[in-house]
Amino acid sequence: MSAVFTGYRDQIWALVDAKSFYTSCEQVFDPALAGKPVVVLSNNDGCCVAISEQAKGLGIQRGAPWFKVEREARKLGVQVRSSNYVLYADMSRRFIEELSRFSPQVEQYSIDEAFVRLDGMSHENLTEYGKQIRDTIDRHLGLAVRVGIGATPTLAKLGNQAAKTYEQRLEGVAEIRTEHQRRWLLQRTDVQDIWGIGAKMATRLRTSGITTALQLADQNPADMRRLWNVGLARTVLELQGVACMAPGDIDEKRKQILSSRSFGVGISQLDELKAALAFHCQRAGEKLRQQGSQAGVVSLFLRTNRYKDLPQYNKSTARVLACPSQDTYQFLNSAIEQLHGIYRPGCEYQKIGVILNDLSDVQHQSIQLDMFDASTLNEVKRRKLMAISDQLNARYKNGVKPASVISSTNWHMRQAFRSNRWTTRLDELQVAKC
DNA sequence: TCTGGGGTCCTAGGACCC
DNA sequence: TCTGGGGTCCTAGGACCC
Numbered sequence: 001m002s003a004v005f006t007g008y009r010d011q012i013w014a015l016v017d018a019k020s021f022y023t024s025c026e027q028v029f030d031p032a033l034a035g036k037p038v039v040v041l042s043n044n045d046g047c048c049v050a051i052s053e054q055a056k057g058l059g060i061q062r063g064a065p066w067f068k069v070e071r072e073a074r075k076l077g078v079q080v081r082s083s084n085y086v087l088y089a090d091m092s093r094r095f096i097e098e099l100s101r102f103s104p105q106v107e108q109y110s111i112d113e114a115f116v117r118l119d120g121m122s123h124e125n126l127t128e129y130g131k132q133i134r135d136t137i138d139r140h141l142g143l144a145v146r147v148g149i150g151a152t153p154t155l156a157k158l159g160n161q162a163a164k165t166y167e168q169r170l171e172g173v174a175e176i177r178t179e180h181q182r183r184w185l186l187q188r189t190d191v192q193d194i195w196g197i198g199a200k201m202a203t204r205l206r207t208s209g210i211t212t213a214l215q216l217a218d219q220n221p222a223d224m225r226r227l228w229n230v231g232l233a234r235t236v237l238e239l240q241g242v243a244c245m246a247p248g249d250i251d252e253k254r255k256q257i258l259s260s261r262s263f264g265v266g267i268s269q270l271d272e273l274k275a276a277l278a279f280h281c282q283r284a285g286e287k288l289r290q291q292g293s294q295a296g297v298v299s300l301f302l303r304t305n306r307y308k309d310l311p312q313y314n315k316s317t318a319r320v321l322a323c324p325s326q327d328t329y330q331f332l333n334s335a336i337e338q339l340h341g342i343y344r345p346g347c348e349y350q351k352i353g354v355i356l357n358d359l360s361d362v363q364h365q366s367i368q369l370d371m372f373d374a375s376t377l378n379e380v381k382r383r384k385l386m387a388i389s390d391q392l393n394a395r396y397k398n399g400v401k402p403a404s405v406i407s408s409t410n411w412h413m414r415q416a417f418r419s420n421r422w423t424t425r426l427d428e429l430q431v432a433k434c
Numbered sequence: 435t436c437t438g439g440g441g442t443c444c445t446a447g448g449a450c451c452c
Numbered sequence: 453t454c455t456g457g458g459g460t461c462c463t464a465g466g467a468c469c470c
């Protein structure tokens with residue numbers, strides 16, 4: 001049994017994403033990079049996370065460790081940059097701003113892509129509208145984007161991919177409007193290229209005879225629910241044209257907040273781990289307060305380097321706070337206590353992280369106090385302190401931090417090739433030579 | 435020397451309650 | 453003699469996404 005695709009129902013989804021976003025941002029601000037092969041590295045200059053079209057043409061692969069490909073890449077004339085998240089985040093903000101001219105409902109999905117709802121628009125002009133979006137972003141931001149349009153988020157995603165695959169013919173905009181177009185595209189799409197189907201699922205699906213997106217789309221959702229799981233059932237429905245995500249689902253507040261990072265070099269000393277924890281509690285706390293939430297649970301994890309032939313250790317813990325809090329220092333106290341519980345001397349640690357869980361909205365008037373814990377009585381004062389230090393940190397390069405963050409620095413990030421923060425720092429502005 | 439840092443959702447299984 | 457079962461909450465871990 002298969003549902004009949006009837007084109008658009010009440011929802012029309014467009015997915016707009018920027019082509020090789022990070023390298024494009026670099027190229028926009030540095031004319032010397034225009035038309036060159038460019039690679040942007042992950043934190044710590046670890047892996048290649050973004051690769052310009054020219055670099056792709058030279059065989060550089062996404063995810064490749066930089067230390068393994070560096071020699072070859074340099075020889076081929078590849079330009080390299082460390083991640084410059086301040087710049088990318090600001091460009092991302094402008095990207096969303098531009099999209100908001102085209103629809104009141106824009107839901108950012110990741111740093112370089114967003115769903116734009118086109119519900120209620122005339123079906124005749126959608127492709128044309130997509131081209132206007134593409135041209136506007138190109139003109140105002142200098143970024144190339146691709147647009148996929150369909151009846152559901154999953155179909156819009158597939159359209160977006162088609163815009164990539166058939167770039168020449170489609171000029172960056174692909175709409176799945178008719179039943180014929182839907183079947184044509186799904187038949188040519190591998191199951192693994194569907195949004196939500198990863199390597200594991202794809203292998204299992206192939207074993208049971210489903211290799212193309214069309215074969216999956218023709219399954220009965222109820223059977224898929226019973227034999228596989230709800231996620232797959234939803235994907236089948238979405239491929240059939242029935243949207244399973246509610247408007248606003250994508251844009252909600254974070255449900256957990258994580259700060260973690262690999263160390264530049266292996267760390268064994270407890271004190272240095274504590275310094276890293278202080279850093280992560282500070283960052284996580286900032287993110288938490290920015291979205292107006294408080295956390296009820298603090299978790300932390302600690303791990304050794306799995307690529308090294310050394311004793312391995314991998315541990316995580318979590319603890320409930322006496323009362324939900326926004327306070328970096330409460331998180332830090334809890335995290336340090338937990339660290340003492342799981343720390344094992346003699347291991348060389350590669351990564352540590354803090355996760356804030358059980359998030360809820362801050363209710364300013366009614367803070368739930370714990371009568372057995374005097375420290376919670378100070379929660380009101382603490383909130384004021386946090387608000388003030390966030391303001392200071394937003395204004396000044398070296399604002400306010402827990403002292404232990406400053407005390408140790410040798411685990412900090414490697415960023416050997418970072419470009420200027422062109423759009424957000426006065427002292428790093430682009431200079432025009434006359 | 436050097437192998438990312440975020441997130442989401444789902445499921446299974448145990449504890450606990452009535 | 454007969455030794456429950458359903459619901460809920462929590463946690464850990466897997467799979468996936470960018």
